Amino acid sequence: MERRRFVQFLGLGLAMPITAARSQGRRKVPRVGVLWHAASEEQEREYFTVLMQAFRDLGYVDGSTAEFLHRYPAEQIEKFRQFAQELVDSKVDVIVSVTIRGTMALKQLNNSIPVVFVLAADPVGLHLVESLARPGSTMTGLSLMSEDLSGKRVAILKEAIPTLTRLAFLMDPSDPNSIQSAGARSTAQARGIAFADVPVAGPDAIEPTFARLAAEGFGAALVGGSMFFNERARRASRAEQQNPHHVFHC
Incomplete structure (x- = not known):
């Protein structure tokens, strides 16, 4: 997957809070939630490095121009829902969901925060989006087809x-x-x-x-x-x- 192409999916979700803040004469640092699948940053190292570098390439630097909230459910089904709820309650500006389990949990718990899922086998069949051309609601991402x-x-x-x-x-x-x-x-x-x-x-x-x-x-x-x-x-x-x-x- 081309990393820049993937991260561009996040642009709309991140741009909204920045635009609103500037219109009020102040700068708001966007907050990005990431719901992974493994148990730690080390276990996600290859993907973590690519994702964070891609954000930096676009000007979103953790701790400076953006704040990232990472959650690691260790492939435990109950933790996907727990961490999805935590990110929703944290009122982040956009959520990146790495697995379909996390995406399904976010779909059930959230109807306002933009969610970008990394890969889904059949996003239309799973009722994540209305169509591939026009996803609708708060969900978008990449289909495995x-x-x-x-x-x-x-x-x-x-x-x-x-x-x-x-x-x-x-x-x-x-x-x-x-x-x-x-x-x-x-x-x-x-x-x-x-x-x-x-x-x-x-x-x-x-x-x-x-x-x-x-x-x-x-x-x-x-x-x-x-x-x-x-x-x-x-x-x-x-x-x-x-x-x-x-x-x-x-």
């Missing part, structure tokens, strides 16, 4: 594995980004591939799930959601043991 792309991923898998007859879609039931499979299912069925949604309850279930899929004759798997990203080393290792090169991350 997962529903459009998921069918293409199935088509690529079929090209790579002409003998593919059974395909599993591994999903994290607690992650809204992970449960969008309609596009993949319809493409699979059109190509004569049996398609199965396979919920994976947690990281410890990854290894036994892959073992079961191999035993049941699945030729490939699509995986999606933050859990599978966080556990990518474990997931890749197990998939390699069971079925080399036949796993596609959504």
Whole structure:
């Protein structure tokens, strides 16, 4: 993702308080809330560094020309809502939401503060925005276009594995980004591939799930959601043991 392009989404939310303050003859420092997904700045280091540098490039320097309130929920579902509420109660001028869980919580709790979500599988289908062209309300951000792309991923898998007859879609039931499979299912069925949604309850279930899929004759798997990203080393290792090169991350 081009960092400048992403941060430009924040411009409207930040510009409003500055413009209002100048009209009253004083300068207000904009306050930006950021709802992350990991447990600390260190765990978010690569993304944290890029985001904060992009803000600095646009003139928003933490502690000088802007104030940033960072919250780290450590992928704990209850903390997403807790920290979303904290940011709303803090009356920040704009909120950056890094994960779909945080975005869904903010959607429920807030109807006045602009929210920029980093990535959403299907923002229209999840009722975050009215349309991609005209988001409406207080939400905007970037779409993964997962529903459009998921069918293409199935088509690529079929090209790579002409003998593919059974395909599993591994999903994290607690992650809204992970449960969008309609596009993949319809493409699979059109190509004569049996398609199965396979919920994976947690990281410890990854290894036994892959073992079961191999035993049941699945030729490939699509995986999606933050859990599978966080556990990518474990997931890749197990998939390699069971079925080399036949796993596609959504």
